[in-house]
Amino acid sequence: MKRYERFADEISELIRKGVLAPGERVPSVREASRHYGVSPSTVFKAYYQLEDRGLITARPRSGYFVREQAPRLLTEPEATPGQQETADIAVSELAFSVLSSLQNRQTVPFGSAFPSPALFPLARLARSMAKGLREITPAGIIADMATGDGDLRRQIALRYRMGGTPLPVEELVITNGAMEALNLGLQCVTSPGDLVAIESPAFYACLQVLERLQLKAVEIPVHPREGIDVEILAERLARLPIRACWLMSHLQNPLGASLSDARKQQLYTLLKAHDVPLIEDDAYAELYFGSRPARPVKHYDDVGLVIHCGSFSKSLAPGYRIGWAAGGRYAEAISRLKLMTTISPSVPAQVAIADYLHQGGFDRHLRKLRHALESQQRQMLAAATRYFPRETRVTRPTGGYFLWFEFPRRVDALDLFHRALDAGISIAPGPIFSATQAYRHCARLSYGDPWTPRSEEAMAILGKLLATY
Amino acid sequence: MKRYERFADEISELIRKGVLAPGERVPSVREASRHYGVSPSTVFKAYYQLEDRGLITARPRSGYFVREQAPRLLTEPEATPGQQETADIAVSELAFSVLSSLQNRQTVPFGSAFPSPALFPLARLARSMAKGLREITPAGIIADMATGDGDLRRQIALRYRMGGTPLPVEELVITNGAMEALNLGLQCVTSPGDLVAIESPAFYACLQVLERLQLKAVEIPVHPREGIDVEILAERLARLPIRACWLMSHLQNPLGASLSDARKQQLYTLLKAHDVPLIEDDAYAELYFGSRPARPVKHYDDVGLVIHCGSFSKSLAPGYRIGWAAGGRYAEAISRLKLMTTISPSVPAQVAIADYLHQGGFDRHLRKLRHALESQQRQMLAAATRYFPRETRVTRPTGGYFLWFEFPRRVDALDLFHRALDAGISIAPGPIFSATQAYRHCARLSYGDPWTPRSEEAMAILGKLLATY
Known part of the structure; x- marks a missing residue:
C-alpha cells in the first residue's frame, strides 16, 4: 500500500468513528502535513482519493469538508431476542422461490447474494x-x-x-x-x-x-x-x-x-x-x-x-x-x-x-473493490433515508455489501418481496434468514452493484410500496 | 465419421467377434472393394488405420493378416456369487490408503482411476x-x-x-x-x-x-x-x-x-x-x-x-x-x-x-482416444499372458481402460499391493471393490497410460511377485 493510501485510510477511519464529524472542516494540507508528518503531496493525493470515495468534498476557497452523510434519520436496529430454543428447519422451499426469482437479469438485484461481477x-x-x-x-x-x-x-x-x-x-x-x-x-x-x-x-x-x-x-x-x-x-x-x-x-x-x-x-x-x-x-x-x-x-x-x-x-x-x-x-x-x-x-x-x-495486484484490486462498495453503501443509505418510512431501522456495516432493514411492524416482507418483483426489483425478505421464519418485517438489500439512476428509482419504488402498509 | 473409418470399424468388429481369426488373411483390397462395395482407396486407408491400431499386419508380398493376439492362455473369470445379503460398509479407510499411494508420480500407475491426461x-x-x-x-x-x-x-x-x-x-x-x-x-x-x-x-x-x-x-x-x-x-x-x-x-x-x-x-x-x-x-x-x-x-x-x-x-x-x-x-x-x-x-x-x-472435433478426438485405449489394452493383455501365472483369469472388456485379474486363490492382493508399491508399481487391490472386502485374490489394473518399456517391465515384476505366493 502506498503512503498516501495509508494516510487516506487513517482519515477515513477518523470520519467513520465520528472524530471528524459530517460538515466539519478537514485539516488543511499544510496543517495535515505538519501534524501527521507526511509530505504535502501525500496529503493532496489522499484528499483526492477521499473525495473520490465520496467521504470529503471541496468547497471553493474554503478547503475540504467531511461530506454530509445521509442524515441519521434512520436508526440502527436492536438485537432480536431468540425465538424458540431449538428448531427443526424447513426454510428451503421459501429460500428457493426467492433465489429463483433472482435469475431474471432485467431485475434490479437488491436481493442478490453476489456483488456485481463487473467489480x-x-x-x-x-x-x-x-x-x-x-x-x-x-x-x-x-x-x-x-x-x-x-x-x-x-x-x-x-x-x-x-x-x-x-x-x-x-x-x-x-x-x-x-x-x-x-x-x-x-x-x-x-x-x-x-x-x-x-x-x-x-x-x-x-x-x-x-x-x-x-x-x-x-x-x-x-x-x-x-x-x-x-x-x-x-x-x-x-x-x-x-x-x-x-x-x-x-x-x-x-x-x-x-x-x-x-x-x-x-x-x-x-x-x-x-x-x-x-x-x-x-x-x-x-x-x-x-x-x-x-x-x-x-x-x-x-x-x-x-x-x-x-x-x-x-x-x-x-x-x-x-x-x-x-x-x-x-x-x-x-x-x-x-x-x-x-x-x-x-x-x-x-x-x-x-x-x-x-x-501481485490482488491487494490493489481489493482496495478498489472496497472503495466501490463503501461508496455504494453510502448511496443506498442516502436513498433509503430519502424514500423509506421514518421508523425504518437500518444497519451500518463496516464492510461487505448488505444492508439489513427493519421496517415498521405492519410491513409484510414476503408480500413486499412479491410486489417489488412485479415492479422489477428483487429483495431478500427477512423470513429466509430464520429457522422459524421470523423477521417478517425485515429485508436484506444488496448494494453490491454500481449505483445508477435505476437503483435510485428502485429505492423510490420500494419506498412507495412501503408507504402502502 | 469418414467412410474409411466406418469400414475399418466394420473389419475390427469382425476381428473382435472372431469371424476373422488371428493369423487369418484379411480380404485383399480388390476382394474387399468388390465384396463391401467401397472404393479401393477406402479399403487402403482403412487397412492403414487397422495396421496402426495393431489389429492387422502386412506380410511382404502376401497381403494383410489378422495379427496374432496374445494367445488366450488366460481365461475370463466367472461371476462371483453374492456375499452376504445386506451389509454395512466400512471400506473408506482401505480405499483411502490405496488412493493416497497413487499420488507419487514416479509410480507406474496401474492402480490409477484416470487415463493419462496426455491422451x-x-x-x-x-x-x-x-x-x-x-x-x-x-x-x-x-x-x-x-x-x-x-x-x-x-x-x-x-x-x-x-x-x-x-x-x-x-x-x-x-x-x-x-x-x-x-x-x-x-x-x-x-x-x-x-x-x-x-x-x-x-x-x-x-x-x-x-x-x-x-x-x-x-x-x-x-x-x-x-x-x-x-x-x-x-x-x-x-x-x-x-x-x-x-x-x-x-x-x-x-x-x-x-x-x-x-x-x-x-x-x-x-x-x-x-x-x-x-x-x-x-x-x-x-x-x-x-x-x-x-x-x-x-x-x-x-x-x-x-x-x-x-x-x-x-x-x-x-x-x-x-x-x-x-x-x-x-x-x-x-x-x-x-x-x-x-x-x-x-x-x-x-x-x-x-x-x-x-x-467440433470431439468425435475425432474420441476415435483417437478409443484406438489408443484399445491398443494399450492389447499390450497389457499380452504382457499379462507372458508374465502372470497360467491360472490367472482376466476380463476382456470392449472399452474403458481397466482389466480385472483373478489371481490364484493363494495370492493376497493387499499384500501384493504393498509389495508392488515398494517396487514402484501401483495396483487397485480387489477388496476395495467390495462392501465385505471380498475379492482378496483379485486386482484391477489400468491400461489408461501409453504403453512403454517401463509398463512392460512393471508387468514382469508383478509376475515375479505373483510367482512367490
Whole structure:
C-alpha cells in the first residue's frame, strides 16, 4: 500500500468513528502535513482519493469538508431476542422461490447474494488462466486433485501469515467455494439429529445445510453491530448438548455485524471449554472498509477446533467456485469427505487464481473493490433515508455489501418481496434468514452493484410500496 | 465419421467377434472393394488405420493378416456369487490408503482411476477456455450458476439426441464431475438406513458414498461380460425394501461388463415395476471400442425413474470437473441439493467445454482416444499372458481402460499391493471393490497410460511377485 493510501485510510477511519464529524472542516494540507508528518503531496493525493470515495468534498476557497452523510434519520436496529430454543428447519422451499426469482437479469438485484461481477478483474484472471494452463503438465492436471493445487495452497497460507494467523499448508483443503467447505466441515463434526448453535438472523444457506443434514438449530441472537450474543451462547452451551457452532465473526450475513477481538477470544475460550468445534464462515474477510483486516476466531485457535472457511468468490473470482477450509484437526476428515463427494474443484480455476496471486495486484484490486462498495453503501443509505418510512431501522456495516432493514411492524416482507418483483426489483425478505421464519418485517438489500439512476428509482419504488402498509 | 473409418470399424468388429481369426488373411483390397462395395482407396486407408491400431499386419508380398493376439492362455473369470445379503460398509479407510499411494508420480500407475491426461486435447481446451472467457459477460458469469451454462446443457442434450436418447434440456443438471451427480442423485432418493442395490464387485466410490450416507448395500453379482445378474436383483427386489439401485450398465468398473440391450430393458421393466429409482453411472459412455455407442438404461425410461450420470472427465477434460445428471423426475431436487452444497461447478470450465463442443472435433478426438485405449489394452493383455501365472483369469472388456485379474486363490492382493508399491508399481487391490472386502485374490489394473518399456517391465515384476505366493 502506498503512503498516501495509508494516510487516506487513517482519515477515513477518523470520519467513520465520528472524530471528524459530517460538515466539519478537514485539516488543511499544510496543517495535515505538519501534524501527521507526511509530505504535502501525500496529503493532496489522499484528499483526492477521499473525495473520490465520496467521504470529503471541496468547497471553493474554503478547503475540504467531511461530506454530509445521509442524515441519521434512520436508526440502527436492536438485537432480536431468540425465538424458540431449538428448531427443526424447513426454510428451503421459501429460500428457493426467492433465489429463483433472482435469475431474471432485467431485475434490479437488491436481493442478490453476489456483488456485481463487473467489480472484478475478470480479464486479468482470464490471462492468468491461459498462462496457468500453458504451464501445467498433463500429469499435473490430475495429480493434485486430492489435495488441491500446491501453489494455490501456498499462496493462501501466505495470506493467512500476512494477516497474522499463520497456519500450516497441510491444514488447507481447496473446495468448490466456501459453500462446500462449510458443508463438509459441518458434516464432519455432526450426525443427524444433533444440535448446532447458529446465528439469528442467519445466512439462509446455513439454514438449508442444517435442514439437509437433519440437524436442529439453536438460534443465538446477533446484535447488529456487536455480533453474536456470547452470554446467551454460553448459557445454551451449558444446558444443551450442542455439537457444533456455525457463525460469521466478521461482516455477518445479513446484519453486517463484526465481533471485537475481545469477544472473539471470549467466544473461542467458551467453545474450547465445551470442546465444541466452530465452523467459521469468513466469506467476506477481504471486504472490510477500514484499513486493516479483521482477525478471525481461528486466530485464537490453539487446538485445531476451528474450521475456518474462506473463498475467492466475493473477493476476486466470481463463478470460478474456488474456496477453502483451514480445517484444524478436521482437515484430513474434510479432505476425505470431499474426495467422496466432488473429488476436486476445477483445476483450471485453481491454477488461474494461483497465477493471479503470484503476479501481485490482488491487494490493489481489493482496495478498489472496497472503495466501490463503501461508496455504494453510502448511496443506498442516502436513498433509503430519502424514500423509506421514518421508523425504518437500518444497519451500518463496516464492510461487505448488505444492508439489513427493519421496517415498521405492519410491513409484510414476503408480500413486499412479491410486489417489488412485479415492479422489477428483487429483495431478500427477512423470513429466509430464520429457522422459524421470523423477521417478517425485515429485508436484506444488496448494494453490491454500481449505483445508477435505476437503483435510485428502485429505492423510490420500494419506498412507495412501503408507504402502502 | 469418414467412410474409411466406418469400414475399418466394420473389419475390427469382425476381428473382435472372431469371424476373422488371428493369423487369418484379411480380404485383399480388390476382394474387399468388390465384396463391401467401397472404393479401393477406402479399403487402403482403412487397412492403414487397422495396421496402426495393431489389429492387422502386412506380410511382404502376401497381403494383410489378422495379427496374432496374445494367445488366450488366460481365461475370463466367472461371476462371483453374492456375499452376504445386506451389509454395512466400512471400506473408506482401505480405499483411502490405496488412493493416497497413487499420488507419487514416479509410480507406474496401474492402480490409477484416470487415463493419462496426455491422451486429451488439453491445448485446444485451453484455447476454448480463453475464447469462452472473452465472450462471457460479467453478468453471465454468475447468472447461470444455478442451472449450469445454457450452451453446455444444449450441447449435452444434443449428444443425447444423436445417441438416440432425446431428453429435455431442463432435465440436465451440470455438476462437479459424475461423482457429484451420483452423490446428489443417491441422496435425493434415499434416507439413512435405507437399502440400496449395488454391484459386486463395485466401483469403490459407490461404496464410499453409501458409507457416507449411512445406507446399507445389497450386493448383486456382476458377470464379467454380461453385467449385473438381473434375476438375482429381481429376487432381492421382491423380498427386500430396496429404495434405490446404483449400477453401471456399460463398461462396469471394475469388470468392464456391459449389459445387452435386452437385459437393459428387462432391468428397467423390473425397476419400474417396483418403482425403484436407478442411479446409472455412465462415466465411460464414450470409451467403447466398437463402432456404435451403447444405449443407457435411461433410453428405456418413460417415467423419469433413471438418474443418468455422465462426465467429461474421462472423455475430454480431466481435472475440469464437469459432469452432469439427466435427473428425470428428480432433476429439480438434484438441482436444489446442488445449490445447497456446492452452488455450481466452475463457470470457466463450463464455457471452455461448451466452446470446444461447439467448434467440433470431439468425435475425432474420441476415435483417437478409443484406438489408443484399445491398443494399450492389447499390450497389457499380452504382457499379462507372458508374465502372470497360467491360472490367472482376466476380463476382456470392449472399452474403458481397466482389466480385472483373478489371481490364484493363494495370492493376497493387499499384500501384493504393498509389495508392488515398494517396487514402484501401483495396483487397485480387489477388496476395495467390495462392501465385505471380498475379492482378496483379485486386482484391477489400468491400461489408461501409453504403453512403454517401463509398463512392460512393471508387468514382469508383478509376475515375479505373483510367482512367490
